Amino acid sequence: MAYAILQRLAQMVFVMFGISMLVFLIFFGTPGVDPAARIAGRNASPEVLEAVRKSFGFDQPFYVQYFTMMKKIFVTGDLTSFVNRGWKVVPAVLDTVPVTLSLVIGAAVLWVVFSLIIGVLAAAYRDTWIDKVLMILGLIGISMPVYWLGEVMNLMTQSRFHDSWLFSWVPPLGYKNLSDDPKGWFLTLVIPWITLAILYIGLYGRVLRAAITEALQEDYIRTARAKGLSETRILLRHALRTSLIGFVTLFGLDFGALVGGSALLTEVVFGLQGVGKLTFDALQNLDLPVIMTTVLYASFFVVMANAVVDMVYILLDPRVRTS
Amino acid sequence: MILEVRDLAVSFRTEQGLVRAIDGVSFEVFEGEVLGIVGESGSGKTVTMLAVMGLITDPNSVIEGSIRYRGRELVGMRQRELQHLRGREIAMIFQDPMTALTPVYTIGWQIAEQILAHQKVSKSAAWDKAIGLLDEVGIPKPEEAVHRYPHQLSGGMRQRAVIAMALTCNPALLVADEPTTALDVTVQAQILDLLRKLRKAHGSSIVFITHDLGVMAELADRIMVMYAGRIVERATAARLFAEPRHPYTRALLDSIPPLDGARPRRLRSIAGAPPSLLNLPKGCAFAPRCPSRLSVCDEAKPTLTGTAHAVACVVASGR
Numbered sequence: 030m031a032y033a034i035l036q037r038l039a040q041m042v043f044v045m046f047g048i049s050m051l052v053f054l055i056f057f058g059t060p061g062v063d064p065a066a067r068i069a070g071r072n073a074s075p076e077v078l079e080a081v082r083k084s085f086g087f088d089q090p091f092y093v094q095y096f097t098m099m100k101k102i103f104v105t106g107d108l109t110s111f112v113n114r115g116w117k118v119v120p121a122v123l124d125t126v127p128v129t130l131s132l133v134i135g136a137a138v139l140w141v142v143f144s145l146i147i148g149v150l151a152a153a154y155r156d157t158w159i160d161k162v163l164m165i166l167g168l169i170g171i172s173m174p175v176y177w178l179g180e181v182m183n184l185m186t187q188s189r190f191h192d193s194w195l196f197s198w199v200p201p202l203g204y205k206n207l208s209d210d211p212k213g214w215f216l217t218l219v220i221p222w223i224t225l226a227i228l229y230i231g232l233y234g235r236v237l238r239a240a241i242t243e244a245l246q247e248d249y250i251r252t253a254r255a256k257g258l259s260e261t262r263i264l265l266r267h268a269l270r271t272s273l274i275g276f277v278t279l280f281g282l283d284f285g286a287l288v289g290g291s292a293l294l295t296e297v298v299f300g301l302q303g304v305g306k307l308t309f310d311a312l313q314n315l316d317l318p319v320i321m322t323t324v325l326y327a328s329f330f331v332v333m334a335n336a337v338v339d340m341v342y343i344l345l346d347p348r349v350r351t352s
Numbered sequence: 353m354i355l356e357v358r359d360l361a362v363s364f365r366t367e368q369g370l371v372r373a374i375d376g377v378s379f380e381v382f383e384g385e386v387l388g389i390v391g392e393s394g395s396g397k398t399v400t401m402l403a404v405m406g407l408i409t410d411p412n413s414v415i416e417g418s419i420r421y422r423g424r425e426l427v428g429m430r431q432r433e434l435q436h437l438r439g440r441e442i443a444m445i446f447q448d449p450m451t452a453l454t455p456v457y458t459i460g461w462q463i464a465e466q467i468l469a470h471q472k473v474s475k476s477a478a479w480d481k482a483i484g485l486l487d488e489v490g491i492p493k494p495e496e497a498v499h500r501y502p503h504q505l506s507g508g509m510r511q512r513a514v515i516a517m518a519l520t521c522n523p524a525l526l527v528a529d530e531p532t533t534a535l536d537v538t539v540q541a542q543i544l545d546l547l548r549k550l551r552k553a554h555g556s557s558i559v560f561i562t563h564d565l566g567v568m569a570e571l572a573d574r575i576m577v578m579y580a581g582r583i584v585e586r587a588t589a590a591r592l593f594a595e596p597r598h599p600y601t602r603a604l605l606d607s608i609p610p611l612d613g614a615r616p617r618r619l620r621s622i623a624g625a626p627p628s629l630l631n632l633p634k635g636c637a638f639a640p641r642c643p644s645r646l647s648v649c650d651e652a653k654p655t656l657t658g659t660a661h662a663v664a665c666v667v668a669s670g671r
Contacts, residue, residue: 156411247451248446248448248451248452249451249452249453249454249455251407251446251452252446252452252453252454252514252517253454254407254409254438255405255407255438255439255443255444255446256438256439256443256465256466256469256517257434257435257436257437257438257439257440257466257469257470258435258439258465258466258469259435259469260431262469266465267454270454270456271454271455271456345456346455346456347455347456347458347501347503347504348455348501348503
């Protein structure tokens with residue numbers, strides 16, 4: 030088992046290396062494009078261009094350029110944005126990480142808990158009105174775009190009903206540090222958490238219901254009934270337990286992507302300076318060093334989430350352990 | 353008498369209409385005997401016993417008739433009460449050991465789970481009992497085997513584990529639904545040996561479902577032959593093999609290759625195919641394939657008559 034985990038970690042490092050190469054090639058190896066001009070930004074003076082060339086080693090062989098870039102990102106951390114005049118990129122990205130993590134982890138807790146409840150309830154009462162109501166609610170949750178839902182939430186909690194007893198506790202938009210102001214951190218994030226989680230609650234609830242319903246058709250469920258177990262036990266210990274494998278796969282992919290910047294829309298709507306927002310801004314003014322760093326950061330989280338999923342598999346499914 | 357089934361009928365509502373899986377099935381199981389149910393796929397042998405276990409959960413099913421276990425009516429019994437009987441007094445061994453066990457738990461866990469569901473014992477006592485049971489069904493190194501997951505065991509070992517699980521509470525009635533069909537021949541023989549031994553040790557009655565007449569001859573005291581959802585013949589094993597009366601039973605026995613003497617160039621087979629349960633003939637369901645068919649056979653369904661050797665055939669019972 031330890032060997033399987035180590036093997037998976039080694040694989041992860043290899044994939045990360047491949048991604049960094051690929052990203053580097055796309056940004057700096059595209060023929061006909063002068064990366065120095067891109068990094069220096071529009072209307073850069075020849076002196077700045079020269080400085081960029083020197084700093085990134087564009088007068089040197091390609092592999093040296095790659096290692097210079099990786100060194101700037103991972104070792105010295107002194108990658109500088111020329112578009113934003115002297116802005117240090119790595120600390121800027123690291124500053125946004127806690128914001129995105131706070132948003133995504135909180136939402137993930139909500140969506141896992143509620144989708145489990147909804148999926149299990151709907152499967153337990155399948156084909157009754159309880160199941161139908163829950164599944165329609167889920168569909169509504171999936172159908173509401175997050176930018177729309179977020180704005181509606183803001184409209185209600187920040188302006189329209191802000192003075193009513195219901196939403197008077199909602200603080201103004203923005204992010205507060207967990208270490209400085211835990212209560213403020215929590216209160217500012219409640220509405221964003223709910224907004225981001227609703228889509229996934231609907232999606233995961235429906236997926237889980239389908240998986241449990243399918244598991245209930247399996248032969249081992251008939252065996253469990255023949256053993257004289259209670260329906261609750263059969264549902265939770267046998268059907269749900271075997272359905273969790275697909276649930277975890279989906280969770281790993283979504284969680285990785287969200288931490289990697291896919292929570293952009295939620296971040297923009299609620300004024301949270303997260304990784305998604307940073308990438309979005311960098312793309313708008315073609316700030317290559319920032320894009321390079323955030324893409325690497327995002328891929329790191331997606332790859333890591335996948336590795337974690339595979340390791341959870343090893344815990345969940347004994348069949349993976351031996352093969 | 354441990355089990356008494358009277359006029360049991362199970363039907364399923366489908367889009368094409370009502371499917372009568374079994375109809376007018378009556379039989380009894382006596383203390384300590386092995387009752388064999390033979391029939392081809394779709395003849396209703398498994399459905400009969402699933403109905404006895406209360407395991408037909410399809411909302412589109414209709415179960416009629418009476419099933420009495422030691423005098424208690426099981427048809428219409430509440431699930432909660434049935435749960436107390438299932439696994440404790442009536443246990444079932446399923447056909448395919450590959451899929452009958454939950455893949456994510458060790459076999460020890462699954463056996464202990466059943467013990468804990470029915471008996472007030474500690475977890476470690478349940479675990480010890482699981483080891484004892486695995487030993488009894490002939491799994492080598494039982495104290496290691498309890499920690500194995502189903503996929504880590506061979507088919508024969510898995511079926512032994514399933515049997516051990518069925519035996520946890522010393523059931524009075526054991527239903528074995530083709531327990532050897534998915535296994536290869538040598539393992540089949542071992543499993544049959546094991547069942548015979550366990551029957552002596554535990555004194556349980558066994559209902560053994562199979563389509564393999566050879567297996568039946570080895571194990572059963574009495575045999576019941578089913579065709580298209582009905583019992584066509586019922587007799588002691590010796591009599592059924594010596595003087596089969598129903599044309600279907602005769603045809604089945606004729607299709608077994610002889611062990612000695614000249615082998616026929618082609619095995620005898622039964623012409624035609626069993627009827628669709630959606631659209632059963634008005635008369636005898638076997639009539640379209642029957643070599644000794646008379647015109648009366650198409651008019652009404654023959655009833656099962658006779659006590660020691662009962663047969664549902666107008667021709668055989670000489671009416």
